[in-house]
Amino acid sequence: xxxxxNLSKISLMALSFLVLGWLFADVLPASAQTxxxxxxIGQKIDADDxxxxxxxxxxxxxxxxxxxxxxxxxxxxxxxHIALKYTGYGEQVKSKNSEDSRESFRTLSPDVRVGIxxxxxxxxxxxxxxxxxxxxxxxxxxxSWSLGGGTAVDSISLSRQFKRAGTMLTVxxxxxxxxxxxxxxxxxxxxxxxxxxxxxxxRYYGPATIDGDQxxxxxxxxxxxxxxxxxTTYSLLFSRWDWLKFGASLTPEYTLDVDRKVELGGVGTRIxxxxxxxxxAEYRAGVEFKLxxxxxxxxxxxxxxxxxxxxxxxWVGAMENEYTLGLGFERLRAQARHGGLGxxxxxxxxxxxxxxxxxxxxxxxxxxxxxGTGFPFNHDLGQLDVAFSYSKVGExxxxxxxxxxxxxxxxxxxxxxxx
Amino acid sequence: MLEQFLTFRSLxxxxxxxxxxxxxxxxxxxxxxxxxxxxxVGLVETExxxxxxxxxxxxxxxxxxxxxxDANVPFDQQEVLYMGSQGGNTSSILTNFDFRDIYTxxxxxxxxxxxxxxxVNMRGMVLDYYQGLGTAEGKGSEDKGLSKDFLIYxxxxxxxxxxxPGPEPAHEPExxxxxxxxxxxxxxxxxxxxxxxxxxxCLEEPGLVGFLMTEGNNTEEGLVGYASRDMKHGGSxxxxxxxxxxxxxxxxxxxxxxxVLVIESVADISTFHEESDIPETSDDGFVxxxxxxxxxxxxxxxxxxxxxxxxxxxxxxxxxxxxxxxxRLDGVIAAEVDTVFFRDSNDEFPTWDVSELEDISxxxxxxxxxxxxxxxxxxxxxxxTTSVQRIVNDAYEGSRGFILTGPEGYITYYPxxxxxxxxxxxxxxxxxxxxxxxxxxxxxxYTTIDEFQEGGAK
Numbered sequence: 001x002x003x004x005x006n007l008s009k010i011s012l013m014a015l016s017f018l019v020l021g022w023l024f025a026d027v028l029p030a031s032a033q034t035x036x037x038x039x040x041i042g043q044k045i046d047a048d049d050x051x052x053x054x055x056x057x058x059x060x061x062x063x064x065x066x067x068x069x070x071x072x073x074x075x076x077x078x079x080x081h082i083a084l085k086y087t088g089y090g091e092q093v094k095s096k097n098s099e100d101s102r103e104s105f106r107t108l109s110p111d112v113r114v115g116i117x118x119x120x121x122x123x124x125x126x127x128x129x130x131x132x133x134x135x136x137x138x139x140x141x142x143x144s145w146s147l148g149g150g151t152a153v154d155s156i157s158l159s160r161q162f163k164r165a166g167t168m169l170t171v172x173x174x175x176x177x178x179x180x181x182x183x184x185x186x187x188x189x190x191x192x193x194x195x196x197x198x199x200x201x202x203r204y205y206g207p208a209t210i211d212g213d214q215x216x217x218x219x220x221x222x223x224x225x226x227x228x229x230x231x232t233t234y235s236l237l238f239s240r241w242d243w244l245k246f247g248a249s250l251t252p253e254y255t256l257d258v259d260r261k262v263e264l265g266g267v268g269t270r271i272x273x274x275x276x277x278x279x280x281a282e283y284r285a286g287v288e289f290k291l292x293x294x295x296x297x298x299x300x301x302x303x304x305x306x307x308x309x310x311x312x313x314x315w316v317g318a319m320e321n322e323y324t325l326g327l328g329f330e331r332l333r334a335q336a337r338h339g340g341l342g343x344x345x346x347x348x349x350x351x352x353x354x355x356x357x358x359x360x361x362x363x364x365x366x367x368x369x370x371x372g373t374g375f376p377f378n379h380d381l382g383q384l385d386v387a388f389s390y391s392k393v394g395e396x397x398x399x400x401x402x403x404x405x406x407x408x409x410x411x412x413x414x415x416x417x418x419x
Numbered sequence: 420m421l422e423q424f425l426t427f428r429s430l431x432x433x434x435x436x437x438x439x440x441x442x443x444x445x446x447x448x449x450x451x452x453x454x455x456x457x458x459x460v461g462l463v464e465t466e467x468x469x470x471x472x473x474x475x476x477x478x479x480x481x482x483x484x485x486x487x488x489d490a491n492v493p494f495d496q497q498e499v500l501y502m503g504s505q506g507g508n509t510s511s512i513l514t515n516f517d518f519r520d521i522y523t524x525x526x527x528x529x530x531x532x533x534x535x536x537x538x539v540n541m542r543g544m545v546l547d548y549y550q551g552l553g554t555a556e557g558k559g560s561e562d563k564g565l566s567k568d569f570l571i572y573x574x575x576x577x578x579x580x581x582x583x584p585g586p587e588p589a590h591e592p593e594x595x596x597x598x599x600x601x602x603x604x605x606x607x608x609x610x611x612x613x614x615x616x617x618x619x620x621c622l623e624e625p626g627l628v629g630f631l632m633t634e635g636n637n638t639e640e641g642l643v644g645y646a647s648r649d650m651k652h653g654g655s656x657x658x659x660x661x662x663x664x665x666x667x668x669x670x671x672x673x674x675x676x677x678x679v680l681v682i683e684s685v686a687d688i689s690t691f692h693e694e695s696d697i698p699e700t701s702d703d704g705f706v707x708x709x710x711x712x713x714x715x716x717x718x719x720x721x722x723x724x725x726x727x728x729x730x731x732x733x734x735x736x737x738x739x740x741x742x743x744x745x746x747r748l749d750g751v752i753a754a755e756v757d758t759v760f761f762r763d764s765n766d767e768f769p770t771w772d773v774s775e776l777e778d779i780s781x782x783x784x785x786x787x788x789x790x791x792x793x794x795x796x797x798x799x800x801x802x803x804t805t806s807v808q809r810i811v812n813d814a815y816e817g818s819r820g821f822i823l824t825g826p827e828g829y830i831t832y833y834p835x836x837x838x839x840x841x842x843x844x845x846x847x848x849x850x851x852x853x854x855x856x857x858x859x860x861x862x863x864x865y866t867t868i869d870e871f872q873e874g875g876a877k
Contacts, residue, residue, distance in 0.1 A: 035459030095458050104452035139463070140455040147471055147864070160465040161455065200465065202866075204731070216731040217804055219467055219866040262870045268812030269727045271870045359462065400461060 033106055033136050034393050034403040035095050036364055038164050040315045040357040041306065042135035042196070044322065045167075047071075047111035049087045049411035054372020054387035056328030056349020058298035060247040060286025063184075063239040065121070066380050067413060070113040071300075072247040072286070073186030074237035076124040076176040079117040081381070081415035085128075087111040091407040097400055108134065113172075126174045126188070131167050135196050138163035144206070156216070157206030161199075168194030168227060182240025187233065192256060194227045220265030227277070229256035248285040253278060253308070277311030280304055294334060299327040306356035320363050322356035333376060347372040347387070360400040366393045372409075382414040469867045471731055474723065477860035479850045481718035481820055482701040483761035486770040487827075488712070489839065495580035495688045497710065497839045498651055499546060499644040500668070503567070503634055506745055506844055507695030508642060508711070511587055511633035512543075513578045514668045515686040518625040526680050531622060537673045539618040541571060541611045541630070544646040544666050546656045548747045548841065550607055565643060568635030569611055571595040577629040577686075584691035584711060590631045597635060607658040609645070610671075618672070627685070632668075641745075642842050647687050652836060695844065697768075701859075702851040704740065707751065709825045709838035714776075715847070718758050718820030719861050721810060727871035733807035734800045734862040735786075735821055738848045744793035746843030750826035750835040752787035753801035754780035755809075758818045777829045780822060781806075787826065787833040793845050800862075807863060823847075 037043040052059035052069060059071035065078040070085060088109040095102050113128030144157045174188030204216035235249035255276050262271040286300035302324040309319050328349020336343055348371045355364035372387030391405040488494075501510040522528045530536075550564055572590035582588070598611055611632075621628055646657060648667030657666065670682040697713050698705050705715040735753050760779045763769035771779070785802030803821065810819060823845075824830075825838025848857035 035462065038459045039462040097458055097461075100456050100458055102453045102456050102458045106452075137459055138455040139457060139459040139465075141457045141460045141465065148473065156471065160460075162460070162463045162465050163455075164463075198463075200463075200467070202467065202470070204471075216471065216864060217729075219470070219729055219731060221467065221868055262868070264727070264729050264866070264868055264871060266729050266808055267727055267871070268814065269871060401459065 033091070033104070033134060034093050034405065035102075035137050035139065035401055036355070036359055036394055036399075036403065037135045038137045038139065038162070039359060040318060041309070042133040042166070042168070044324075044353070044356070045108070045110050045131045045134050047087065047130035047132075048409075049085060049111065049413075050372055050385035050387040050409040051330075051345075051347065051374060051383075051411065053389055053407075053409045054328070054347035054349065054370050054385070055298065055330045056300075056368075056370060057324070057326030057351045058286050058288070058300035058328055058349070060249065060284055060300050061237065061239070061245040061288035061298060062247075063237060063245060066415065067383055068115055070111070070115070070126065070128070072235050072237055072249060072284075073126060073172075073174045073176050073188055073233070074184040074235040074247060074249075076115045076126055076174075076186065077178040077184040077237075078121055079115050079124045080120045081117065081417055083113075083115040084414045084416075085111070085113045085115075085411060087409065087411040089407050089409040091405055093403050093405050095401065095403040096396065098396065106136070121178070123177045124175070126172070126176070129169055129171045131169045132192070133168040133194075135164050135166045154207050154215070156204055159201075159203045159205060161201040161203070163199045163201070164196065165199075166194060166196035166225075168192065170231070172233070174233075176235075182238065184237045184239070186235040186237075188235075190231045190233065190251075192227065192229045192231055192254075196225045196227075198223045217266070222261075222263045222265070224261045224263075226259045226261075227256045228259075229254060229279075231279070243290045244287070246285070246287040249283075251282040253281045255279070256311075258311070275311055278309065280306055280308035291329075294332045296330045296332065297328075298330070299325070301325050304356065309356075315357065318358040320354065320357055322354060324351065324353040326351040328370070333374065345374045359394065360398060362395075362398040364394050364399055366391055368392075377414075381416065382412070385411045385413070467866050468869045469728075469865070469872075471864045471866060474863040474865060475860055476719050476721065476723060476863065477850070477855065477858045478720035479701060479717050479859070480720050481716075481758050481761055481818075482705065482850075483716040483820075483822075484697045484699075484705065484768045485714050485716060485760075485776075485822065486712065486768065487714055487773060487776055487824075488770060489773045491773075492837075492839055493580075494583060495686065496647075496649045497689070498647055498649050499656075499689075499710070499840050499842075500543075500647045500687055501642050501644050501689040501691070501710070501842055502632060503565070503638070503640070503642040504693070505640055505642045506743065507693065508691060508842070508844075509693035510584075510642065510689045510691040511631055512645065512668070513574070513583075513588070513629060513631055513686075513688050513690060514684040515577045515627055515629045516670060516682055517627050517685045518621050518682070519627075521622070521625070521680070521682060525678070526674075530674055530676075531619060533615055533619070535675050536615050536618070537675055538671075539613040539615050539673075540671045541613055541632075541668065542671055543609045543632070543668050544650075544653075544657055545607055545609060546644040546646065546841075547607070547658060548656070549643040550658075565639045565641045566599070567638045567643065568597060568599050569609060570597050570631075570633050570635050571611055571613070572631040572633070574629030574631055577627045578688065580686055580688050583688050584694065586692045587631065587633070587690050588629070595630075599635075599637065613670070618670075644840075644842065648684055652840065655836070656840065698849075700849075702849045704849040704852075705847050707823045707825070707845040707847070708843070709746070709749065710840075710842040712825065712838060714822050714824045716756055716761055716820050716822035717850070717859060718761070718818060724807075724811060724863075725865070725867065725872070726811070728811055728865040728867040730804050730808040730811060731864045731866055732802070732862075733804045733864075735803045735859070736798060736800050736862055737823070737859045738857045739791075739793065739797050739799055740846040740848055741794050741797055743846040744844055746793050747841040748790050748792040748796075749838070749841060749843045750787060750789040750833055751791050751799060751801075751845065752782060752824045752826055752830055752833060753803060753821050754782045754786065754824055755803075755806050755819050756780045756822045757815070758820050761820065773827055773829070776824065776827065780824070782830060782832065784832050787830065789826065789833055789835055791845075793843055803861070807861065 110131040170190040172188040176186035231254040368391040370389035374385035646666040826835035
């Protein structure tokens with residue numbers, strides 16, 4: 001008997017390949033993001049898949065059992081297949097201040113999820129991980145000064161380097177259930193972990209010996225904060241009407257335990273301390289309108305008031321109300337004969353975000369436009385989605401910095417009936 | 420077969436997936452960022468609270484002067500023989516010759532007559548450095564050699580090598596010969612004629628005969644080194660022309676046939692019947708001496724050293740008194756040593772074998788300097804950054820000091836001639852020198868951060 005090609009398995013194989021590839025890419029040393037991430041709680045990372053990114057980030061009101069989103073867990077109640085979703089992106093960031101500029105690249109895999117139907121179309125469970133915030137940038141500045149007095153004066157030339165690296169990620173374990181026709185609820189328990197590692201490094205490259213060895217040993221201060229805690233998210237999805245759907249979620253305020261370690265390179269002593277961070281509640285809501293058979297209009301909003309943040313006195317003074325507004329259109333795919341590119345889905349949207357902290361004594365604004373499409377797998381058992389987006393973060397006149405972010409997001413959704 | 424699993428149509432369907440995977444791989448993985456620059460510098464603190472702060476430590480709490488011997492190279496097997504007097508050290512050269520069984524087929528006993536023997540000479544090879552040594556005032560700056568008188572005596576008995584360094588042994592009253600080096604600085608050897616009658620007299624009752632070579636009154640001050648029978652570094656210490664002949668002290672007997680009989684010594688040694696005093700305290704100065712190895716050790720007072728600091732640089736500085744130091748330029752190594760080794764069980768300055776010194780001391784790269792001229796270089800600096808950091812870190816039980824040594828063979832960081840070849844004395848200014856700039860000291864620059872000075876859970 002001739003065996004037929006099972007595209008869903010191929011998609012899972014490709015997914016596995018990509019996961020490995022992304023994981024490998026994530027450890028490349030060249031990765032860096034916007035310099036705004038050098039400070040405070042760091043840059044919010046959207047764990048949206050490429051479908052949502054392409055249409056401005058909305059996804060709270062999605063009910064699509066063949067192409068599920070994980071933004072609103074309540075939407076997973078409609079699952080009939082095991083769904084595996086992987087999202088990764090690569091970005092090019094051009095940053096500048098009043099005197100200089102820098103181009104950097106990085107890749108990140110912010111979201112990997114699985115949804116498993118327990119009662120098909122009624123009850124599902126989910127797990128995975130998602131990156132919530134990221135702090136990754138490095139800076140370097142040369143300077144020189146004179147050390148000593150009398151006849152023993154050394155002209156010190158040094159490179160001051162500051163490197164920040166870290167992510168705050170969550171492992172969400174959740175359940176979704178349809179309570180009544182068109183009304184679903186969901187909840188997750190998120191195991192939050194993460195590390196911020198800040199390294200200050202002074203390399204005294206002058207004076208040097210005739211062999212080029214530096215006379216003064218380099219100084220290095222490393223501060224590492226390790227976070228751990230648990231949060232919960234409650235979500236609701238109303239999809240009873242065909243022309244209008246809406247969803248919402250709430251993540252109440254929660255506490256992270258932080259273990260801090262401070263080291264001065266070469267010194268045998270290290271300082272260990274602990275403290276707590278209180279992360280303010282986060283609210284999300286979204287709506288989707290059916291405009292006609294193929295077109296949808298949607299919007300999402302997110303709010304997290306970081307002025308309620310507690311735990312880091314050095315951050316609190318610059319905290320701000322973080323909110324996000326996204327709006328976009330989606331043309332669903334079609335299967336018309338000879339439809340060509342017209343059958344492909346099409347998405348576009350805009351997004352506005354105010355960051356959760358000030359830089360340069362002013363709030364940081366992030367404005368994004370995006371476009372995307374997708375490619376279904378055979379028998380509709382999965383989809384490959386891509387999105388291109390451009391964001392402008394900050395403003396030179398207000399923040400002293402600004403970044404242009406060009407991002408390519410890729411998601412793969414695989415569906416399989418394993419039982 | 421592959422076609423059993425994949426149809427052409429299915430391949431076409433997954434083509435976009437494959438292309439996107441390739442695109443993603445190329446686009447993301449191949450990217451490299453610009454080097455970091457000053458973008459973002461203003462957002463973060465880029466200075467240490469305390470940076471490269473200078474600290475000087477000149478107080479010392481312990482001192483030692485260790486005598487170092489080498490079981491593998493006993494004193495009578497050192498490669499250089501010393502004659503002369505300098506800095507309170509005086510030495511003559513002793514040799515034993517065996518005149519038994521010197522007759523051979525080439526040199527039958529019938530040749531050993533006044534008629535056949537043209538000349539008999541005792542010959543020594545001068546080390547290259549001493550050949551060019553100037554007067555005591557010139558301190559090596561003049562390439563003229565030292566003017567010496569050489570006196571040769573027969574010992575009343577062959578010498579016992581275990582008695583040295585020690586007093587000159589008794590010798591016969593008659594001087595076998597006395598010569599003055601007529602033109603010092605022009606020859607790599609010293610040749611002392613011996614009366615043929617005396618030589619033939621030695622052969623009448625052949626046996627072991629000892630000789631003393633010492634300097635006379637009409638001589639310039641200075642120790643001069645000659646190759647011993649154990650010389651192994653002839654190529655680097657002697658004129659290459661002479662390295663293929665016996666290097667130690669020899670008798671050369673020239674016959675009327677033109678043939679020359681060479682009789683090598685069977686034992687030789689320097690007497691060093693006078694040794695310079697090694698200071699009992701470091702107050703007025705301390706000495707590092709090679710050949711008769713004496714290595715000084717100091718333990719600084721670290722009570723002013725703040726806790727939990729990062730040592731960017733720590734220099735051990737000692738100041739050499741160029742007016743009293745002498746010898747060929749050499750290497751000086753600073754090594755860590757536990758202060759329990761500063762004294763022996765009788766609370767005296769201890770004697771250690773080289774292998775024990777290797778065991779009790781710790782050396783890091785940067786703690787040595789080669790080519791230090793005792794008569795020209797005054798300030799010696801050793802990079803002891805790592806050592807001081809270990810002291811700050813309480814890495815040791817007990818306390819540590821620094822010992823100044825020659826470039827011993829086990830110190831592979833600093834390859835140089837072993838310190839049993841050239842006789843060198845470095846006289847360093849003491850810890851109570853009226854001029855603080857001349858005292859030994861640690862010059863430190865350190866960095867620290869607020870957290871480490873404020874304390875906290877550690």
